[in-house]
Every structure is written in C-alpha cells, then in structure tokens.
Amino acid sequence: MTETLLFYGFGLLSILGALGLILFKHPMNGAMSFVITLISLACLYALLSAKLIFAIQLIVYAGAIMSLILFIIMFLNIGESDLPEERGRWFYLAGGIVAIGPIAILMQRAFKTLPPGETAIVGDGFGGVQEVGMVLFTDWLLPFEIVSILLLVALVGAVVLAGKREVSE
Amino acid sequence: MIHNYLTLSVILFCLGILGVISRRNVFIVFMAIELMLNAANLGFVTLSRLHLSMDGHVLALMVMAVAAAEAALALAVVILLHKHKGKLDTDVFNLLKG
Amino acid sequence: MEQSTPYLGFIPLLPLAGALVLGLMHIATCQGKRIPDKLYGILGCIGPFIALILAVKVFFELKALDEGKRVLLQRVYNWIEVGDLKISMGFLADPLSSLMLLFVTFVGFLIHLYSIGYMAGDKNFGKFFAYLNLFLASMLLLVLGDGPVVMFVGWEGVGLCSYLLISFYSEDPANVVAGNKAFIVNRIGDLGFVLGISFLFWGIGADGFDYISLEASATNLNPTLGLTVCLLLFVGATGKSAQIPLYVWLPDAMAGPTPVSALIHAATMVTAGVYMIARFSFLYVQVPLAGEIIAWVGILTALLAAIFGMYQRDIKKILAYSTVSQLGYMFAAVGLTAYSAGIFHVFTHAFFKALLFLGAGSVIHALHHEQDIWKMGGLKKKLPVTYWTMLFGALALAGCPLFSGFFSKDEILYSALAHGHGAIWFIGLIVAGITAYYTFRMFFVVFHGKPADQSLYDKAHESPPVMTVPLVILAVGAVFAGFLNLPHLFGGHLMVSHWLSPSLVEHHPDPTLALELLAVGGSIVAFVIGVSIAYRKFGTKAQEPVYRGFHKFAENKFMVDELFGALIVTPYRYLSQGISRIIEPWVTDGPLKSMALLYRLSGLAFKVFQVGLVRVYAIYMVLGLSIMSFLLIKTLNL
Numbered sequence: 001m002t003e004t005l006l007f008y009g010f011g012l013l014s015i016l017g018a019l020g021l022i023l024f025k026h027p028m029n030g031a032m033s034f035v036i037t038l039i040s041l042a043c044l045y046a047l048l049s050a051k052l053i054f055a056i057q058l059i060v061y062a063g064a065i066m067s068l069i070l071f072i073i074m075f076l077n078i079g080e081s082d083l084p085e086e087r088g089r090w091f092y093l094a095g096g097i098v099a100i101g102p103i104a105i106l107m108q109r110a111f112k113t114l115p116p117g118e119t120a121i122v123g124d125g126f127g128g129v130q131e132v133g134m135v136l137f138t139d140w141l142l143p144f145e146i147v148s149i150l151l152l153v154a155l156v157g158a159v160v161l162a163g164k165r166e167v168s169e
Numbered sequence: 170m171i172h173n174y175l176t177l178s179v180i181l182f183c184l185g186i187l188g189v190i191s192r193r194n195v196f197i198v199f200m201a202i203e204l205m206l207n208a209a210n211l212g213f214v215t216l217s218r219l220h221l222s223m224d225g226h227v228l229a230l231m232v233m234a235v236a237a238a239e240a241a242l243a244l245a246v247v248i249l250l251h252k253h254k255g256k257l258d259t260d261v262f263n264l265l266k267g
Numbered sequence: 268m269e270q271s272t273p274y275l276g277f278i279p280l281l282p283l284a285g286a287l288v289l290g291l292m293h294i295a296t297c298q299g300k301r302i303p304d305k306l307y308g309i310l311g312c313i314g315p316f317i318a319l320i321l322a323v324k325v326f327f328e329l330k331a332l333d334e335g336k337r338v339l340l341q342r343v344y345n346w347i348e349v350g351d352l353k354i355s356m357g358f359l360a361d362p363l364s365s366l367m368l369l370f371v372t373f374v375g376f377l378i379h380l381y382s383i384g385y386m387a388g389d390k391n392f393g394k395f396f397a398y399l400n401l402f403l404a405s406m407l408l409l410v411l412g413d414g415p416v417v418m419f420v421g422w423e424g425v426g427l428c429s430y431l432l433i434s435f436y437s438e439d440p441a442n443v444v445a446g447n448k449a450f451i452v453n454r455i456g457d458l459g460f461v462l463g464i465s466f467l468f469w470g471i472g473a474d475g476f477d478y479i480s481l482e483a484s485a486t487n488l489n490p491t492l493g494l495t496v497c498l499l500l501f502v503g504a505t506g507k508s509a510q511i512p513l514y515v516w517l518p519d520a521m522a523g524p525t526p527v528s529a530l531i532h533a534a535t536m537v538t539a540g541v542y543m544i545a546r547f548s549f550l551y552v553q554v555p556l557a558g559e560i561i562a563w564v565g566i567l568t569a570l571l572a573a574i575f576g577m578y579q580r581d582i583k584k585i586l587a588y589s590t591v592s593q594l595g596y597m598f599a600a601v602g603l604t605a606y607s608a609g610i611f612h613v614f615t616h617a618f619f620k621a622l623l624f625l626g627a628g629s630v631i632h633a634l635h636h637e638q639d640i641w642k643m644g645g646l647k648k649k650l651p652v653t654y655w656t657m658l659f660g661a662l663a664l665a666g667c668p669l670f671s672g673f674f675s676k677d678e679i680l681y682s683a684l685a686h687g688h689g690a691i692w693f694i695g696l697i698v699a700g701i702t703a704y705y706t707f708r709m710f711f712v713v714f715h716g717k718p719a720d721q722s723l724y725d726k727a728h729e730s731p732p733v734m735t736v737p738l739v740i741l742a743v744g745a746v747f748a749g750f751l752n753l754p755h756l757f758g759g760h761l762m763v764s765h766w767l768s769p770s771l772v773e774h775h776p777d778p779t780l781a782l783e784l785l786a787v788g789g790s791i792v793a794f795v796i797g798v799s800i801a802y803r804k805f806g807t808k809a810q811e812p813v814y815r816g817f818h819k820f821a822e823n824k825f826m827v828d829e830l831f832g833a834l835i836v837t838p839y840r841y842l843s844q845g846i847s848r849i850i851e852p853w854v855t856d857g858p859l860k861s862m863a864l865l866y867r868l869s870g871l872a873f874k875v876f877q878v879g880l881v882r883v884y885a886i887y888m889v890l891g892l893s894i895m896s897f898l899l900i901k902t903l904n905l
Contacts, residue, residue, distance in 0.1 A: 002176075004170070007170075007173060011173070011177045011227045013181060013183060015177070015181070015184070018181055018184040018185070018204055019184065019187075021184075021188060021197065021200055021201065021204060022184060022187055022188035022191065022192060022197065022201060023193070024197075024211055027194055027196035027197055027200075027257070028235075030194075030197050030200060031196065031200060034200050034203070034204065036182075036205070038207065039205065041207055041210075041211060042181065044174070044177075044211065045203070045214055046213075047254075048174070048214050048217075048218040049218060050214045050217070050226055052226065053210075053214055053230070054228050056233060057210075057233075058228065059204075060237060061207070061231055061233065061236070064201070064237070065236065065237060065240045068240060068241075068244060069196065069199075069200065069240070069244065072244050072247065072248065073196060075249070076247075076251050076257075078247070078257065082255070082256065083194065083217060083257065084193045084194055084256065084257060084258035084260070086194070086207075087191050089191055089192070092190055092191035092265070093187060093191045095229055096186065096187045096190045096191055096220065096886075096889070097187065099886075099889050099890055099893045100186050100187065100889065100893065101893070102893045102894075102896040102897040102900060103183065103186075103889075103892055103893055103896045104179055104180075104183050105240070105896070105900060106181070106896035106899055106900055107179045108176065108179055109264075109900065110178070111172060111175040111179070112172070113216065114172070114175070114219065116170075116171060116172065116220075117170070117171040117218070117219040118170065118171075118172070119170045119171060120220070122218075126221060126223075127217075127223075127226060131223050132223055132226045132227060132230070134223070135223040135224060135226075135227050136227050136230065139224075139227075140224075140227050140231075141195055141241060145230060147231055149236045150234070150235065150238050151234060151237065151238050153238075154237075154238030154241045154242050155241060157239040157241075157242050158242055158245040159247070161242070161245035161246060161248075162245035162248045162249065164245075166256070174395070175800065183456050186889055189882070189885050190882060190885050190889060198882070199321070251430055259880070259881055260880050260882070262881060263878065263879030263880055264877055264879060265877060265879040266877060266879030
C-alpha cells in the first residue's frame with residue numbers, strides 16, 4: 001500500500017518536473033524542474049528494487065550531469081535578452097500532442113501484452129552491485145569496453161570543440 | 170503495477186518528444202532528450218524487475234554512460250554556439266536550407 | 268596436300284616487329300636526344316630483308332614440290348571460334364602468293380634502302396621507317412592470309428598506312444586533306460569488300476572460311492549471290508586499286524614522300540585489288556558477267572587515266588596517272604579471266620613503276636623538292652645514273668619491245684583478242700600509244716632540251732649510292748623481268764603462267780599465230796607512234812604548251828573532282844549540318860534535356876521541405892514515426 005502511494009507520489013512529481021522542463025521559459029527554471037524529475041525517477045528505481053541504478057541515477061544524473069548543465073547555464077550568464085523568441089510554442093505543442101498520439105497509443109498497447117507482475121521489494125540477490133557487476137563483466141564485457149572508448153572519444157571531442165583555439169595567423 | 174510504471178515511462182517519453190519539437194532553446198532541447206533517455210531507462214529497469222534479470226540494469230547503465238558522453242559534447246557545442254552567435258537558438262543553424 | 272611450314276608467319280611478323288620497335292624508339296626519343304638515322308635505317312631494313320630471304324626460301328620449297336601440290340600452310344592459332352565456325356590466323360603460300368611475296372619483299376626492301384638516302388635529315392626519320400615497315404607487314408599479311416578474314420586485316424592495314432604516309436608531312440594541311448581523301452575513298456571500297464565477304468560467308472561459309480574450303484564449295488554458290496559477291500568484291504578492289512569511280516585518291520596520294528608513292532604504286536596497296544580478284548578466280552570464272560563488267564571498267568579507267576596523264580605538269584602526278592592506267596590494264600586482264608596475264612603485269616609493273624618513282628624521287632631530291640616538269644630540263648648531264656635507269660623504266664612502261672612492260676602488256680592485249688573482245692583490244696592499243704606518248708613527254712622534258720630554270724639546274728647533283736644502287740637493281744629487273752614469261756612466239760615457255768596455273772582457275776584459249784602476230788604488231792606500232800609524237804613535240808626543245816578547249820578540260824581532269832564535290836561531298840555536308848542543327852537538339856538531345864528538366868523541377872519542389880532547421884527535421888521524424896505507428900495499430904489490431 002505504501003509502495004503504491006509512493007509510486008503515485010513520485011510519478012506525479014516526475015511528470016510535473018517534465019512539464020516544467022518543457023514549459024518554463026528560462027532554462028535555469030527548466031533545469032531545476034528537470035532535477036526534480038530525475039530525483040523522483042531515482043526513487044522509482046528504488047521502488048523497483050534497483051539499488052545500484054538508484055545510486056547511480058542520483059550520483060551521475062542528478063549529481064554530475066545536471067550540475068554540469070547548471071554550471072554551464074550560469075557560466076554563460078543568460079539574461080532575458082539572450083533567450084530566443086519562441087512565438088509559435090503553443091501551436092507546436094498542440095500539433096506535437098496530435099502527432100505523438102499514435103506513438104503513445106502504440107507503445108501503450110504493446111506494453112499491455114506483457115503479463116501483469118508484482119513490484120514488491122526484492123531483498124538480497126537482486127539489483128545490487130554484485131549482481132549487476134557479475135552480469136556487466138561477463139555477458140556485457142564487450143559493450144562495456146566499447147562504452148569506455150566512447151567516453152574517451154567524447155572527452156577528447158569536447159576538449160577539441162570547447163578548448164581555446166591557438167590563433168595561428 | 171508493472172503497467173503503471175510502463176505507462177509513466179511512455180508519458181515521460183512523449184513529454185520529451187514534445188520538448189524537442191516545440192522549444193528553440195538549446196538547453197531545453199538538450200534536457201528534453203535527456204528526459205527521453207530517462208524514460209527509456211525507467212522502462213528497462215521496470216522490465217528487469219518483471220523478469221527478475223539483471224540485463225535491464227546493465228542496459229540502463231550503458232544508456233547513462235552514453236548520456237554522459239553526449240552531455241560533454243553537447244555542452245561543448247552549446248558553448249561554441251554561444252561564443253560565435255551570442256545566441257542559444259537552434260534556429261540559428263540553417264546552413265542545410267535547400 | 269597440306270604442308271605445315273613454321274616460318275611462314277614470320278614473313279609479316281618481322282616487319283611488324285620492326286614497326287613496333289622503331290615506333291617505340293621514335294616515341295621515346297622524339298622529345299630528347301635523337302637516335303642516329305643510321306640505326307633507324309639499319310633496323311628498318313632488317314625486317315624486310317629477312318622477309319625477302321624467307322620469301323625466296325618459300326619459293327624454292329614450293330618449287331621442290333610436285334606441280335598440283337604446291338601449297339604451304341601454317342595455322343598459328345584459332346582466331347575466331349563461334350560454335351562450329353573456326354577462323355584461324357593462318358598463312359597460305361601457293362604459287363600465286365609466293366610470286367606476290369617475292370616481288371613485294373624485293374621491291375619493298377629496295378624502297379626501304381632508297382628511303383635511307385631520300386629521307387636523310389628528316390626530323391621524323393624514325394616514324395617514317397616505322398610506318399613503312401607497318402605498310403609492308405600489312406601487305407604481306409594481305410598476301411599470305413589463308414582466308415578472306417585474314418586478308419581483310421591486311422587490307423585495312425594498308426589503308427591505314429597509306430593514310431599515315433600520305434599525310435606524313437602533316438605540317439601542310441593540303442597533305443592531311445589528301446591523306447583523308449585516300450582514307451575515306453578507300454573506306455567506301457572497304458565497305459564493298461566487307462559486304463562481299465559477308466555475302467560469301469552467308470552463301471558458302473559453312474564448310475570453313477579459307478580459300479581451300481571456299482574453292483571446294485564454290486560451285487554450290489547460287490548465281491545471283493555469286494554475281495553480288497563478285498561485284499561487291501570488285502567495289503572493294505576499285506577502292507584499293509584506284510579504278511573508276513574511286514581512282515580520285517591516287518593522284519592526290521602524291522602528297523606523301525616519294526618512296527611512299529613508289530611503295531603504294533609498285534609493291535603494295537594498289538596491287539591488292541588485282542591480287543584479290545585473282546585469289547577469288549574460282550568465283551569469278553563462274554560469273555562471266557562480273558568479269559566483263561570488270562574488264563570494261565578496267566579498260567575505261569586505263570583510257571581516262573591515260574588522257575589525264577597527257578596533260579599533267581607534276582612529275583609524280585604523271586606517274587600516278589600512269590599507274591591508274593596500268594591498273595586498268597590489269598583489271599581488264601583479270602576481268603577477261605586472263606589472271607596470269609594480269610598478275611604478270613602486276614609483277615613487271617612493280618619493277619618499272621618502282622624504278623620510275625624512285626628515279627623521279629632522285630630528280631626531285633636533286634632539285635630540292637621541285638616537282639614541276641616545266642622547271643626541269645637538260646638534267647641528262649647532271650644525273651647520269653638516274654637518266655639511264657629512268658630511260659629503262661620509261662621504255663618498259665611505254666611498252667618498248669623486249670622490255671618487261673612490252674611482254675606483259677602484250678599478253679593482256681593478246682588475251683583480249685583471244686577472248687574475242689576486239690573493242691577492248693582496240694582501246695587498249697590506243698592507251699598503249701598514249702602511254703608511250705606521255706611517258707616520253709615527261710622523259711624528254713625532264714632530261715633533254717635546255718634547263719628551264721638555270722639556278723635550279725646549277726644546284727642539281729646526283730643522288731648518293733644508297734639511292735642509285737636500288738635504281739640500278741630495279742632497272743635490271745625492269746629490263747629482264749619480261750623474259751620470265753616469254754610467249755611461244757618468241758620461243759619462250761610462259762614460265763610465270765605455268766607457275767601460277769595451280770592457284771588460278773582460268774581458261775587458256777588455244778594460241779593462234781595470226782592473233783599473236785596481230786597483237787604484237789599492234790603494240791609495236793602504238794609504241795612507235797606514241798614515242799615519235801613525243802619526240803617531235805618535246806624531243807629537242809621543250810616549251811610549255813598552253814592548253815585550250817578540250818585540252819584545258821583534260822588538264823583539269825574532266826572536272827571529276829569538282830563533280831564529286833558537287834554531287835556527293837556538298838550534299839553530304841549539308842545533310843550533316845542539318846542533322847547537327849535539327850535532329851540532334853530536338854530528336855536525340857530533346858528527351859534527355861526534358862528528363863533533366865523534370866529532375867530539376869522535382870528538385871525545386873522538394874527543396875521547400877529542406878528548411879535547414881534541426882527542429883523541423885525532428886518534426887518530420889516524429890510525423891513519420893506517428894504515421895508508422897498509426898499503420899501498425901491498424902494492421903496489427905493491437
């Protein structure tokens with residue numbers, strides 16, 4: 001019963017946060033409401049007994065990535081004048097809702113075919129560091145290594161793009 | 170109960186799409202994409218719980234890693250954009266106009 | 268009956284290899300340092316010389332065989348193989364081709380030798396020898412080929428080489444035009460030849476397409492097809508051998524260097540047509556009508572060319588028209604199925620015409636490329652060797668008794684009489700008289716009388732030995748070649764005719780003393796009259812005559828070139844212009860252009876969607892996803 005209540009509470013929070021993200025004019029406000037979404041999602045992971053993902057969601061997403069974004073937003077010191085004019089926003093929004101209708105319905109119908117399942121908290125032996133690590137470093141070793149290379153490439157790319165150019169002339 | 174989680178995932182994903190197509194602010198567009206990734210992650214974790222297997226968690230980890238890489242590059246591009254054009258508007262880039 | 272002879276293929280191959288080597292050497296050095304002319308000359312002469320030795324070997328090997336079995340064959344490889352049809356790259360030496368082989372290599376070699384002197388100092392010395400070798404190789408291939416297809420390769424080869432050599436001095440556009448003319452006119456003839464052998468193949472090609480198989484199945488050919496084939500092949504021959512109406516290229520071919528003219532006129536190229544008809548004698552004997560047409564075309568060509576020859580002022584053009592005229596004789600002979608007489612005339616003609624051309628070349632060389640006979644005169648003292656050798660050549664050409672030309676020409680005229688064609692004999696006799704006249708007109712004007720241009724005369728000098736030695740050798744040939752086929756009347760045994768008889772299908776009419784005497788007497792009278800008129804007019808004092816009326820018309824060659832220009836070239840040019848102006852832009856290019864326009868318009872239409880904004884592309888993507896989802900929901904009934 002508590003779990004159901006918690007799910008509805010965090011679910012509502014995450015939707016509100018997402019709505020805030022796409023509706024707030026200033027990116028600072030959007031980012032703050034997105035943080036709410038991310039934290040609620042972390043809590044939902046915890047409700048799904050994904051202990052490791054819960055922790056990583058908080059640390060990497062809510063912690064690292066979002067603080068990076070917030071840092072950049074503040075670093076650029078965005079004022080009202082920097083913001084783009086977004087006149088047709090509501091029109092696009094309405095059109096978008098119509099367009100994504102079938103997509104949402106398709107996904108919803110597809111998920112309906114799944115068997116119903118319990119979400120009661122599973123204790124030991126699921127979602128911990130040990131269990132995820134066992135799978136990650138055996139069955140998923142190659143994708144893991146490829147992801148590590150991807151991160152390295154992204155790092156180099158970011159340095160090249162954003163780094164100060166030596167004026168050659 | 171599982172279906173509620175999945176419905177939430179679908180709602181968040183659609184909100185992400187709406188964010189991408191209706192906003193012009195690069196930061197918002199970028200975060201809307203992150204939102205879509207998170208919605209997918211929620212789906213992975215839910216299905217992993219349903220089948221009591223760890224593969225969904227691992228996939229969620231991978232998605233996060235990709236998101237981190239993407240964040241690094243995307244923010245670099247945003248800085249460049251701001252530096253050259255002084256704007257945060259995605260519509261500034263229209264070199265591909267036919 | 269078939270003897271395999273491994274060295275037969277080397278006869279055309281050696282000059283061909285020479286052409287390749289010389290050509291590569293020339294290309295490699297045309298920018299940088301020159302290779303000495305001597306090296307080119309030696310390399311250029313080696314191929315023809317070895318080919319000559321091999322030709323002699325072939326001759327003696329054939330002679331050693333029994334008379335009826337004189338055939339040497341070499342099949343090198345299967346060239347074309349389609350189903351049952353096999354056409355081999357094969358070579359065949361029988362009495363006919365071996366005789367051709369002998370004088371082609373002999374005269375060809377002498378001309379190579381002579382060219383070393385004549386072309387000395389030319390900047391394209393190497394190129395010249397490469398072409399010359401290629402020319403000889405093509406002619407040898409034509410002569411030695413064991414079937415019409417191999418012959419055709421050589422046939423085209425000589426056409427190509429004549430083009431290359433006639434326009435050799437390509438700095439002057441006129442020479443290039445002359446080369447083009449030769450090539451295009453030859454192409455018309457080649458079309459006839461190709462059609463001819465195609466029809467022949469269609470008719471009787473099923474049992475093998477070489478001369479031996481064709482001869483065996485020649486009787487199966489139906490008469491209409493036979494006539495068609497014979498006439499088409501003759502069209503080919505008129506192109507190569509310069510008969511009416513395709514003779515126009517030959518006088519213009521004088522634009523090339525003189526040794527080339529000698530080679531074209533004496534040993535190679537123009538004799539190809541006569542050789543081809545003799546080769547196909549097994550066809551022509553079956554179609555007497557074709558033979559008669561050929562004979563009349565030949566004798567009329569002889570008459571026309573002789574008339575033109577009387578009025579020319581360019582020493583080489585006089586000789587060119589004499590060649591056309593002599594070829595007319597040869598065609599008259601082969602048309603009357605007197606193949607051996609025709610080939611014998613080819614044989615003797617090769618000697619005296621090569622001699623006359625090389626002699627003329629010597630004169631031109633001495634006078635620093637002056638070709639107008641009215642600017643020469645009195646050269647007897649300055650060029651004694653040339654004078655005497657030219658005299659022998661002129662006597663042979665004019666048909667002086669006991670010289671080679673007399674016997675072969677007499678043989679032709681006699682066979683015209685013997686086959687009952689009195690008219691052809693009479694025209695032939697007139698032509699003989701005219702020939703004697705214009706030959707000695709040229710001879711007297713050039714060598715006798717007073718020098719017309721003193722400064723040219725003073726600078727004249729006798730040619731080096733490398734040029735005069737071939738002249739002397741050819742002069743000996745011109746004098747004595749005729750005795751090889753001495754008729755019975757003079758106590759001879761017609762050796763050449765006997766030698767050729769296994770390869771030719773011809774009817775020898777029974778010799779009658781009266782006819783033979785009539786023929787010989789007529790020839791002698793014609794010669795005497797021709798020479799005496801020439802002597803009276805030009806013997807002592809040569810004055811350039813002024814031509815009027817008919818003479819003027821004849822000097823302009825009856826306006827035949829202009830006639831061709833007006834009737835064929837100009838309409839053709841207009842037709843081409845019309846095609847390029849109307850058909851090309853509207854009929855062929857039109858659909859393509861409209862198609863391109865269609866793509867351009869559709870591009871314009873699709874351009875509207877390419878707004879260049881990332882967000883809009885995302886919208887497109889979402890729209891696509893949306894439609895796909897909708898369809899999936901519909902079809903899967905989810």
